[in-house]
Amino acid sequence: MKGITFRAWHGKHYVTLAELLVRLGxxxxxxxxxxxxxxxxDPRCVEMERRSADAGMDTLTLLSLxxxxxxxxxxxxxxxxxxxxxxxxxxxxxxxxxxxxVDARVLTELRRHYPGAEDL
Numbered sequence: 001m002k003g004i005t006f007r008a009w010h011g012k013h014y015v016t017l018a019e020l021l022v023r024l025g026x027x028x029x030x031x032x033x034x035x036x037x038x039x040x041x042d043p044r045c046v047e048m049e050r051r052s053a054d055a056g057m058d059t060l061t062l063l064s065l066x067x068x069x070x071x072x073x074x075x076x077x078x079x080x081x082x083x084x085x086x087x088x089x090x091x092x093x094x095x096x097x098x099x100x101x102v103d104a105r106v107l108t109e110l111r112r113h114y115p116g117a118e119d120l
Contacts, residue, residue: 001088003100003120004107008091015097015114017077018066020089021059023113027106031079031086032056038074045075056080 008015021028035052037045044065051057051065062077072091079087087106090098098120101107111117 001085001100001102002104002107003088003098004110004117005096005098005120006110006114006117008095008097010114014069014071014094016066016070017072017075017089017091018063018070020097020099020110021063021066023110024059024087024106025109027103028079028087029059031059031081033059033062033077033079035062035075035077037072041073042070044070045072 006015032055033052034056035048037049040046048057048062048065051061059079071094073094075091077089078085079089084102086102088098088100090100092098097114099107099110100120107117
């Protein structure tokens with residue numbers, strides 16, 4: 001798995017988990033997600049952890065729980081296809097996103113939207 005890191009803030013714009021899920025396009029649509037938080041900042045975080053326990057939750061459910069605007073602090077969302085880990089989205093201290101993916105095209109697409117992204 002290769003990865004990139006980029007700033008979560010672009011000027012006054014915070015890159016949300018919902019935005020990243022949308023940027024994944026069809027690659028992320030069929031994944032099953034498990035989400036964990038080091039810091040619960042919103043009641044939706046509790047619901048995400050609950051729904052992602054055991055079998056996980058689908059992308060559209062995760063997307064519905066992250067909109068409207070939800071700023072995270074130290075969170076990780078892991079996307080699986082069957083039992084294979086395909087993607088990890090880690091939000092670090094509300095400042096950085098680290099993205100690791102099996103498919104390099106995902107990283108290429110995110111680099112296009114987030115200039116300044118660097119290899120992990």
